[in-house]
Amino acid sequence: MDQVIDIFFNGIAGVFLGISVLYIAIRINAAICGRVLNKSE
């Protein structure tokens, strides 16, 4: 039972953590790509 609750909370937290990090990665990716493009113009 303890393990079930553990998985429940870890799971939800894990998904949000994964997606949040991906969000940050998208933002950084966009910023870097934007800068590279500006330089080349």
Add this chain to the structure above:
Amino acid sequence: MVFFENMGLFNLTWEMLVMWIVGFLLIYFAVAKNYEPLLLLPIGFGVLLANLPMTGLMMVDEGLIWRVYQLGIKWEVFPPLIFLGLGALTDFGPLLSQPKLIFLGAAAQVGVYITFFTAFEIGFDMQEAATIAIIGGADGPTTIFLAAHLAPHMIGACAVAAYSYMALVPIIQPPIMKLLTSETERKIRMTKGRKVTALEKVCFPVVAALVIILIVPASAPLISMFMLGNLFRESKVVDRLSDTAQNSLMNIVTIFLGLSVGATMSADTFLKKDVIFIFCLGLFAFMISTASGILMAKGMNLALKNKINPLIGAAGVSAVPMAARVVQKVGAEADKKNYLLMFAMGPNIAGVIGTVIAAGIFLTMLK
């Protein structure tokens, strides 16, 4: 007499005949109703084959379909190959242009975990509960992938439940969407996202693969192939590979995936009262996932200046692109000039990633 004793006809059992009905039903849904025919048709035929006596098709070490099953599903070759094709088919543009919508794809996974908890309470063991729960992610290959690891005896039922409910998304989702949103909310028009550059699209699959796999290594088989397929697409230099991944290869894999999943559904594994629970819990998971996506959107609106239309939260359920189409439809009923389709694709694709992460977490904690 030996010949007669070995005739299939005299070895039929009534359970097998019941399974024939299941097989015929699946074929009927595929042909007459066009419900996910690409999968339900081969699955339906596979069910028939698995319930013919004395064929030996699923005989361990020898059977033809057993070998396909062993190679493709047990050794987890098929689901990642499907993901390669999906990656080549996916345009991450809508996601990259409105990155905040990615959280809706995470929220819809809450339904998965609530169902996990519920299934365990009902009496399934943890491995089985996780497999049933992932149906709520509405992602067929991921469901099969997780089932093969955690509860192989449930592959058939879970795959059929996942694909049937995906086909039924246009019926399951709208009542929940209307219940949880007001007319004014449904009329919200979204502000346009920024333009996404080609360079950004090429970099994204590489960055995303690294980031996600570093956080949830168990998601690697699916995420790596998904992002590789997308890199094929966006790099624009390997059109041949991209074309093969999304067409020929995916079609070939789909044939054998459907057939071998169907063939796991023999009478003795399928005709149990567990199956009824699997179908009910799968539906429950779909509904909760839809609701949690919408509620997340409403929650985000409390903090956001540019409001988002809460309907697109429902697209966090990753049935691509059905869930996004449903959002467009329900939105257009409230305001016909409101075009939510492309906005809904963002959470929809994020939902795929979210479901794979959720499956990875189950694997990490239960394996």
Add this chain to the structure above:
Amino acid sequence: MATNVEAPLAGNIWEVLVKVGDSVEEDDELVIIEALKMENPVYAPADGTVKEIKVAKGDVVEEDDILIILE
């Protein structure tokens, strides 16, 4: 005064429902854009006459591309 009718979303032109010279009323369907196997009608933003049609059946359009000019 000319009004541009822009594509509300990216997709393929499924059908052009009007001809040059047609008079249309606000909310009439002008063009149908197919995206993700879904037909999305584009409506007239205002009353007017069709002055120019910039797209034909089968064309690929991006968001905000001009489809039709009304007068």
